[in-house]
Amino acid sequence: MATILNIETATKNCSVSLAKDGVVLAIRELNDGNYSHAEKLHPFIQEILDETKIKTSELDAVAVSKGPGSYTGLRIGVSAAKGLCFAFDKPLISIETLTSLSHAISVEEGLIVPMLDARRMEVYSAVYNSNYSQIREIKAEIIDENSFKEELEKGKVYFLGDGAEKCKETLTHKNANFIDAKFPSAKEMAVLSYDKYKKNDIEDVAYFEPFYLKDFVVTPQKKKV
Structure with a gap:
């Protein structure tokens, strides 16, 4: 227990x-x-x-x-x-x-692509099969009309997460399916x-840090004129 x-x-x-x-x-x-x-x-x-x-x-x-x-x-x-x-x-x-986000939906076949918004047209994403096995590593990538072209040509791809919403107009392939309101x-x-x-798969509490993927960048405030 x-x-x-x-x-x-x-x-x-x-x-x-x-x-x-x-x-x-x-x-x-x-x-x-x-x-x-x-x-x-x-x-x-x-x-x-x-x-x-x-x-x-x-x-x-x-x-x-x-x-x-x-x-x-x-x-x-x-x-x-x-x-x-x-x-x-x-x-x-x-x-x-x-990985957690990918489990928010269940599909019988096809691929699951959870996406998190990383500002502008960039997202954090990974690719999972219908058994939730990760088949492509996590990336920070800018989405264009050629993104996920190989995956979409093979069959249905289910995009979800707050990063997927802004990709609807760009990823227009017939096999692209967008799942709304998933976080x-x-x-x-x-x-x-x-x-x-x-499995006793635990972290060292003292040294554990989040997986940011990208360095945090501070944007200087504009000086008031």
Whole structure:
């Protein structure tokens, strides 16, 4: 038996779930178009602990979405997860954000391409088959009319995530299917974190860092005239 707290903050969806053996017992999430993680994350954690009457000390592990995604969002989620692990001496499990997002849909055949918005026409993406096996590495790429041409020629491709929305007008192949309103969620993390827990696939709490994929760049503010 394993009770795991799952934390997802890689995108605008602030999401927390508590699961036992991969089955979600309680979940809280908010995707209001803003990054509200700093205000909502810790209250959400406390709410689901209160709802399930489970104490933090009774957790078997804490899982966190590792990225790629929002730099600030990832920092908030990872900091919270590491803080709980340090305070209560719990193992830390990391889940790739795109892998978790791929599990938001189920298809009998074809490919699943989860996409996260990386500004302008750039996205973070990976390619998975219908069994959720990753068949192409995670990339930061600029989308044009030739993107995923090889995959689309072979059969149906299902695009999802906030990065997919802006690609609809560019990826117009007949085999391109766009799934709306799907974001990385702590709901899909539950099964993935339990699988890792059973394998003792855990992180070094002291040295673990999010997977940013790209370096964080600070844009200087324009001087007022």
